[in-house]
Amino acid sequence: MIKKVQANEVQLGMYIHEIRGNWMEHPFWRKSFKLAQQKDLDKLVSSNLEAIWIDTNKGLDVVKANPAKILDGVDSDKPQSIKKPIARVLxxxxxxxxxxxxxxxxxxxxxxxxxxxxxxxxxxxxxxxxxxxxxxxxxxxxxxxxxxxxxxxxxxxxxxxxxxxxxxxxxxxxxxxxxxxxxxxxxxxxxxxxxxxxxxxxxxxxxxxxxxxxxxxxxxxxxxxxxxxxxxxxxxxxxxxxxxxxxxxxxxxxxxxxxxxxxxxxxxxxxxxxxxxxxxxxxxxxxxxxxxxxxxxxxxxxxxxxxxxxxxxxxxxxxxGIYPSGTLLKLKSGRLGVVMEQSTKKLTTPIVKIFFSTRANAHIPAEIIDISKGMDSIESIEDPAKWGFDLNKIQGI
Known part of the structure; x- marks a missing residue:
């Protein structure tokens, strides 16, 4: 049976039948899959989704769900090898x-x-x-x-x-x-x-x-x-x-x-x-x-x-990313910046290194800003050749 559930009701063992919403706004490449990993559950719960539909014929129901049991042939009672995560660096x-x-x-x-x-x-x-x-x-x-x-x-x-x-x-x-x-x-x-x-x-x-x-x-x-x-x-x-x-x-x-x-x-x-x-x-x-x-x-x-x-x-x-690393952007503030990293929140709001003011037509002190925090917004993609910039040098590569 296909059933609509809230994100906070989703548990391991359920079969996700469909994820409603813009594909750019959620972290999954498939719309239907069996939810068997905690990391995927965490992503699902934290995503701002319009609706989640489960198939109770292929996975567990809301009432029957038990997060202690992992599906797809993996026995949760047996010790699982855990890979120690590598620390994130700049x-x-x-x-x-x-x-x-x-x-x-x-x-x-x-x-x-x-x-x-x-x-x-x-x-x-x-x-x-x-x-x-x-x-x-x-x-x-x-x-x-x-x-x-x-x-x-x-x-x-x-x-x-x-x-x-x-x-x-x-x-x-x-x-x-x-x-x-x-x-x-x-x-x-x-x-x-x-x-x-x-x-x-x-x-x-x-x-x-x-x-x-x-x-x-x-x-x-x-x-x-x-x-x-x-x-x-x-x-x-x-x-x-x-x-x-x-x-x-x-x-x-x-x-x-x-x-x-x-x-x-x-x-x-x-x-x-x-x-x-x-x-x-x-x-x-x-x-x-x-x-x-x-x-x-x-x-x-x-x-x-x-x-x-x-x-x-x-x-x-x-x-x-929609704006991959190395993309030159003009922001609404009139500043130019090169994309350094992707934001973990949205594809449309990367982390940018600003370095030039088009209004003053001059370089400004370099600063890293996270557009997802509302510090600025994107106006256009720019051609580095038009401005004569060496973006590799600006990125430090």
Missing amino acids: VEEELHVAKKIQNKTKEAVAAMFADVRMGKALEIEEAELLVNEINQSMERNPNALLTLIRLKNVNEYTYMHSVAVCVLMVALGRHLGLSEVQIKQAGTAGLLHDIGKMVIPNEVLNKPGKLTDEEFTIMKSHPVRGWEILKSCYQVHEAALDVCLHHHERVDGKGYPEKLSGDALTLFARMGAVCDVYDAISSDRCYKAAWSPAESIRKMASWKDGHFDESIFQAFVKTV
């Missing part, structure tokens, strides 16, 4: 550590890709260890690595794109509530998803102009070529093979190489498709300039033709 503090992790990961990817070019066996143990470091960095402060992935030049795009997709996959996996094992698999899949590009001729891979039909056919072979490379490596998990082969598929079946659609696409493949496109369009390429992070999100949201899984894309937006 983004400025984590940036120093995140830079080292990013550089180590880039070097590891470059070494793996070089091995593939020379026909050597692929060794991924170091990469998996680095994925763990990335996950730990994001637990301390996810905004540091999400800020750094924008830093790449055209010459090292292939390597840094793989690092960025790894970071985005880990961040998205954390938002989706995946297990530590699944997050590791998602991150490793992100690192290896473009390994097939190492067997694509450089004159095609790095061509500054539009590809011919023949060249595009060659380029489109990289998912299969990469899958063949990874298939020969016994250490590679199935998730990496899946994302490598299917990160260019679309939910409407118009992608490649297998034109899979709907339920035929796994969660990892759907995640990989979103993360891959976001980093690609928000990066400078040999044939086009990057869109800004906020413009990239806007463009992806406008593709209503079945390009992405809607729930995964919505979860991704909640992960990176």
Whole structure:
């Protein structure tokens, strides 16, 4: 039976049939799921939701609910291993550590890709260890690595794109509530998803102009070529093979190489498709300039033709923000600021570092403000090139 309940009536063991309200205002990427984790219950209770509907045929009723019992095959009477949480730190503090992790990961990817070019066996143990470091960095402060992935030049795009997709996959996996094992698999899949590009001729891979039909056919072979490379490596998990082969598929079946659609696409493949496109369009390429992070999100949201899984894309937006880190904003006060972090309250109210007054046309003392606290409001997204600002320097990266 479908029943409407209040947020304070929801308990572990219930099956959430539907969450009513704007998807940007609640922390869940699914509208229906079994409520089995305390952290999800805490999020649900603290969210400002219009209505919550439960299905008593699939989960517990209000009267029968017992928070001491955890569903889905987990026995609450047995001791559960509890991971000690990592203390949260300021983004400025984590940036120093995140830079080292990013550089180590880039070097590891470059070494793996070089091995593939020379026909050597692929060794991924170091990469998996680095994925763990990335996950730990994001637990301390996810905004540091999400800020750094924008830093790449055209010459090292292939390597840094793989690092960025790894970071985005880990961040998205954390938002989706995946297990530590699944997050590791998602991150490793992100690192290896473009390994097939190492067997694509450089004159095609790095061509500054539009590809011919023949060249595009060659380029489109990289998912299969990469899958063949990874298939020969016994250490590679199935998730990496899946994302490598299917990160260019679309939910409407118009992608490649297998034109899979709907339920035929796994969660990892759907995640990989979103993360891959976001980093690609928000990066400078040999044939086009990057869109800004906020413009990239806007463009992806406008593709209503079945390009992405809607729930995964919505979860991704909640992960990176409507105004991702590095977005230049003009506030109603006339001040300019760069987005440093996402607010835990609303997607539309990030934490911003203000540094310039458009009314005085002059720099002002830098100050961090949390727009969710009503200290100011957003008027528009601005183009840094128009103002001549080096936002990386302003952000301290």
